[in-house]
Amino acid sequence: MTAVTERAQTLFRSSRARVIIGFAIAAVLLFAVAPATLSTFRLGLLGKFLCLAMVAVGIGLAWGRGGMLTLGQGVFFGLGAYMMAMHLKLADAAQVEGSGGVPDFMMLYGSGVVPGWWEPFRSPVVTILAILVVPAGVAALLGWAVFTRRVRGAYFAILSQALAAAFAILLIGQQATTGGTNGLNGFRSFFGYDLADPVNKRMLFFIAAGALLVMVAIARQLMVSRFGELLVAVRDQENRVRFLGYDPAKVKVVAYAVAALMASVGGALFVPIVGIVSPADVGVVPSIGFLIGVAIGGRATLLGPVLGSIAVSWAQTTLSEQFPSGWIYAQGALFIVVVAFLPGGLAELFTRWRRSRGAPEPDAGPAPGGDVTSGAGPDETERTAVDAPSGRAS
Numbered sequence: 001m002t003a004v005t006e007r008a009q010t011l012f013r014s015s016r017a018r019v020i021i022g023f024a025i026a027a028v029l030l031f032a033v034a035p036a037t038l039s040t041f042r043l044g045l046l047g048k049f050l051c052l053a054m055v056a057v058g059i060g061l062a063w064g065r066g067g068m069l070t071l072g073q074g075v076f077f078g079l080g081a082y083m084m085a086m087h088l089k090l091a092d093a094a095q096v097e098g099s100g101g102v103p104d105f106m107m108l109y110g111s112g113v114v115p116g117w118w119e120p121f122r123s124p125v126v127t128i129l130a131i132l133v134v135p136a137g138v139a140a141l142l143g144w145a146v147f148t149r150r151v152r153g154a155y156f157a158i159l160s161q162a163l164a165a166a167f168a169i170l171l172i173g174q175q176a177t178t179g180g181t182n183g184l185n186g187f188r189s190f191f192g193y194d195l196a197d198p199v200n201k202r203m204l205f206f207i208a209a210g211a212l213l214v215m216v217a218i219a220r221q222l223m224v225s226r227f228g229e230l231l232v233a234v235r236d237q238e239n240r241v242r243f244l245g246y247d248p249a250k251v252k253v254v255a256y257a258v259a260a261l262m263a264s265v266g267g268a269l270f271v272p273i274v275g276i277v278s279p280a281d282v283g284v285v286p287s288i289g290f291l292i293g294v295a296i297g298g299r300a301t302l303l304g305p306v307l308g309s310i311a312v313s314w315a316q317t318t319l320s321e322q323f324p325s326g327w328i329y330a331q332g333a334l335f336i337v338v339v340a341f342l343p344g345g346l347a348e349l350f351t352r353w354r355r356s357r358g359a360p361e362p363d364a365g366p367a368p369g370g371d372v373t374s375g376a377g378p379d380e381t382e383r384t385a386v387d388a389p390s391g392r393a394s
Contacts, residue, residue: 019220022303023213023216023217026213027213030050030209030212030213031206031209034046034205034209035202035205035206040198040201040202043201043202043205044201044204044205044273044274045317046205047204047205047208047209047269047273048270048273048274048313049309049310049313049314050205050208050209050211050212050310051208051266051267051269051270051273051274052266052270052290052293052309052310052313053212053266053293053305053306053309053310053313054208054211054212054215054262054263054265054266054269055073055077055262055263055266055267055290055309056290056293056294056297056305056306056308056309057212057215057216057219057262057305057306058073058215058219058258058259058260058261058262058263059073059259059290059291059294059299059305060219060294060299060300060301060302060304060305060306061219061222061223061231061255061258061259061262062255062256062258062259063291063294063299064294064298064299064300064301064304064305065223065228065231065232065235065255065300066231066232066234066235066251066252066255066256067152067234067235067236068152068156068252068255068256069153069154069156069157069160069291070157070160070256070259070291071157071158071160071161071164071284071287071288071291072159072160072161072162072163072164072167072287073160073164073259073260073263073287073290073291074164074167074168074281074282074283074284074286074287074290075135075138075160075163075164075167075282075287076135076138076139076259076260076261076263076264076267077263077264077266077267077270077281077282077286077290078167078168078171078267078277078279078281078282079134079135079138079264079267080131080135080263080264080265080266080267080268081267081268081270081271081277081281081282082171082178082184082267082277083121083127083130083131083134083268084127084131084267084268084269084271084272085183085184085187085271085277086118086121086127086184087121087122087124087127088184088187088189088190088271088272089103089104089105089184089187090103090114090118090121090122091122091189091191091192092186092187092188092189094122095188095189099122100114102114104186105179105182105184106176106177109175109176109179109180110176110177111176115177118177124191131264131265131268132261132264132265134264135260135261135263135264136257136258136260136261136264137257138260139253139256139257139259139260139261140253140256140257142163142256143249143252143253143256143257144249144253146159147248147249147252147253147256148249150249152238160287161284161287161288164282164283164284164287165283165284167282167283168279168280168282168283168284169279171183171278171279171282172279179278180279181278181279181280182278183276183277183278183279183280183281184271184276184277184278185275185276185277185278186275187271187272187275190204190272195272195275201273204269204272204273205273207269208269208273211265211266211269212306215262215265216302216303216306218258219302220302222255222258223302227251227254230246230251231251231252231255234246234248234251234252267282289312289331290309292312292331292334292335293305293308293309293310293311293312293313294308294309294345295308295335295338295339295345296308296311296312296334296335296338296345296346297309297311297345297346297347298344298345298346298347299345300344300345301344301345301347303347304345304346304347307346308345308346312331315327315330315331316331
């Protein structure tokens with residue numbers, strides 16, 4: 001019996017085993033417990049939180065591992081959301097008026113003619129491909145232009161934030177084609193499925209839950225790979241990495257594009273679940289909100305950004321219902337407390353608890369900070385040493 005217990009403990013200490021167990025628990029909670037215990041409204045609310053958590057996964061990769069303070073993820077979230085909303089509006093118009101139907105808001109605010117750049121989004125395939133390619137491509141081009149000029153730190157943060165502000169202003173000024181401040185809303189179907197049907201609402205939740213788990217798996221794989229180690233090395237010793245023959249700009253561009261892709265998918269699923277997208281969802285304030293959830297959960301961990309984003313979104317919904325004017329102050333105070341006393345986020349509490357118990361370190365896994373259960377935080381010594389003879393990150 002003792003041998004079996006020791007073998008079980010050894011297996012649990014294995015990073016791979018802990019990850020498999022963690023994914024299994026998450027799958028059970030999302031696909032079995034949540035649908036069985038939550039009402040249709042609350043399940044849709046949780047689906048909204050999961051969409052926002054997808055953005056947090058990308059920020060955790062770009063900021064937590066790559067050191068890129070991304071204050072403009074609302075741009076890529078908005079691109080995915082608006083492209084999905086355009087398709088849904090065109091599909092709804094086609095059901096009413098035929099294949100060349102015009103969205104209702106264009107009849108009120110515009111000329112009653114669908115713009116040429118809207119037409120490709122009548123196709124579901126083109127829409128899905130655009131959601132996956134366009135935001136990632138924009139991020140890659142922007143990242144290449146910025147990182148090759150060695151723009152980083154606060155300068156990159158300000159630039160990305162300015163981009164989010166400009167994007168929101170652009171949407172507001174195009175009322176005839178984007179709905180202006182009202183945004184796009186009133187969707188009736190999702191790829192042929194009636195959005196008013198509770199069964200289809202539950203289906204959307206399952207899609208969001210599955211997409212989030214896939215993104216977390218992709219993020220972990222990137223973190224434990226050679227690319228993840230190189231990304232951490234670029235974050236901590238960019239000049240040394242460049243001296244050894246690597247191009248830090250390429251590494252950053254890949255991480256930034258992956259983060260943009262995750263934000264775009266989150267925005268695309270946000271639209272049918274919530275039923276509206278407007279400039280208020282993609283500007284500076286929501287972009288900072290994405291970042292706050294990641295910082296509170298633990299930006300350098302795998303699950304910290306997800307849990308932090310969901311917790312902050314839930315707290316915002318709950319407290320804003322009871323204290324409409326007090327939530328923003330509570331959010332700011334929580335962010336200050338975390339930055340001042342828990343720079344590793346709430347995941348650092350778990351680290352301190354493990355140390356207080358004298359728990360052994362895991363035998364394998366991602367670089368420190370790559371897993372909430374690994375007990376590593378951003379303040380610990382990172383695996384950023386670079387092997388000079390071989391020129392490879394180690």
